[in-house]
Amino acid sequence: MNTIDTILNHRSIRKYKPDPVPENVLNDMLNAGIRASNTGNMQVYSMIVTRDEALRKQLCGFHFGQKMVEQAPVHITFCADINRFNKWCRMRKAEPGYDNLLWFVNAAIDALLASQNVCVAAEAHGLGICYLGTATYNADKIIELLDIPHGVIPVAAIVAGYPDDNPPLTDRLPMEAVVHYEKYQDYSNEAISALYAERESQEFTKNLLIENNVETLAQVFTERRYATKDNVFFSEKYLGLLKKQGFLNHGE
Numbered sequence: 001m002n003t004i005d006t007i008l009n010h011r012s013i014r015k016y017k018p019d020p021v022p023e024n025v026l027n028d029m030l031n032a033g034i035r036a037s038n039t040g041n042m043q044v045y046s047m048i049v050t051r052d053e054a055l056r057k058q059l060c061g062f063h064f065g066q067k068m069v070e071q072a073p074v075h076i077t078f079c080a081d082i083n084r085f086n087k088w089c090r091m092r093k094a095e096p097g098y099d100n101l102l103w104f105v106n107a108a109i110d111a112l113l114a115s116q117n118v119c120v121a122a123e124a125h126g127l128g129i130c131y132l133g134t135a136t137y138n139a140d141k142i143i144e145l146l147d148i149p150h151g152v153i154p155v156a157a158i159v160a161g162y163p164d165d166n167p168p169l170t171d172r173l174p175m176e177a178v179v180h181y182e183k184y185q186d187y188s189n190e191a192i193s194a195l196y197a198e199r200e201s202q203e204f205t206k207n208l209l210i211e212n213n214v215e216t217l218a219q220v221f222t223e224r225r226y227a228t229k230d231n232v233f234f235s236e237k238y239l240g241l242l243k244k245q246g247f248l249n250h251g252e
C-alpha cells in the first residue's frame with residue numbers, strides 16, 4: 001500500500017493479538033516520528049515506549065481501564081519536553097526561556113507531529129493503533145509511574161500492535177465542513193444542518209440515541225461522553241500539572 005492509501009485506510013483498532021512488534025518495525029515507527037517537522041529542530045518532545053506487561057497493566061488503570069492498553073504489546077506516551085533542551089542550554093552557558101505557555105504549545109505540537117508519523121508508519125507495517133485521550137486526563141499518574149521529570153508532560157498516548165479486529169472505516173464530515181478556501185467562511189444554521197445531516201441520519205446514530213437515552217447526537221457528546229463538569233475537572237487538573245511541570249511559570 002502506498003502512503004496515501006495507508007492514511008486513507010486508517011481506522012482505530014481496539015482489539016489486539018498478543019504477538020510482539022518486531023524490533024525493526026518499532027524502530028521504523030520511532031524513526032518516522034523523529035523525522036517529523038519540529039520546532040526549530042530543537043525536538044522538544046519525548047516518546048516513552050512501554051512494553052513491560054506489569055507497567056502496561058498499571059497504565060491500563062490510568063486509561064480508565066481500556067482493555068486495549070493491557071492487550072496491545074506496545075504503549076507509547078508522547079510528551080512535551082523542555083527538560084532535555086533546558087539542560088543542554090544550561091550546560092552551554094545559555095539561559096533557556098521556555099517555561100511558558102508558548103513553549104508548551106510548541107512542544108505539544110512537536111510531540112503530536114511525531115506521534116502521527118509513528119502511527120502512519122505503524123499502519124504501513126500492518127499494525128493497528130489507537131490514540132488514548134486519557135493520557136492527559138490522568139497525566140499526573142502517568143508521570144509518577146513512568147518517572148517523568150520536571151519540564152516534561154504527557155500530551156498523547158497510543159497503543160500499537162497486530163489487529164485482532166477489522167472494523168469498518170468510520171465516517172467523516174464532508175470536506176466542505178472542515179476546509180475553507182482563502183478565508184474562513186462561517187457556518188449558517190442551514191449549512192450546519194446540511195453538514196451533519198448524513199451522520200445524524202445513520203442507523204448507527206439512531207441506535208446511539210436509544211442507548212444513551214438522549215434526543216440528539218450532539219447530546220451524546222455534551223451530556224454523556226464529554227460533559228462540562230468532567231471537562232472542567234480534568235482541565236483544572238492538567239492546568240495545575242502544567243504549572244507543576246514547569247510550563248506556566250513565565251520566568252518566575
Ligand SMILES: Cc1cc2nc3c(=O)[nH]c(=O)nc-3n(C[C@H](O)[C@H](O)[C@H](O)COP(=O)(O)O)c2cc1C
Nearest residue numbers: 010011012013014066130131132133134156169170
Ligand atoms: C487525541 C485522541 C484521543 C483519543 N482517545 C481515545 C480513547 O481514549 N479511546 C478510544 O477508544 N479511542 C480514542 N481515540 C480514537 C478516536 O475515537 C477515533 O480516532 C475517532 O473516533 C475516529 O475513528 P477512527 O480513528 O477509527 O477513524 C482518540 C483519538 C484522538 C485523536
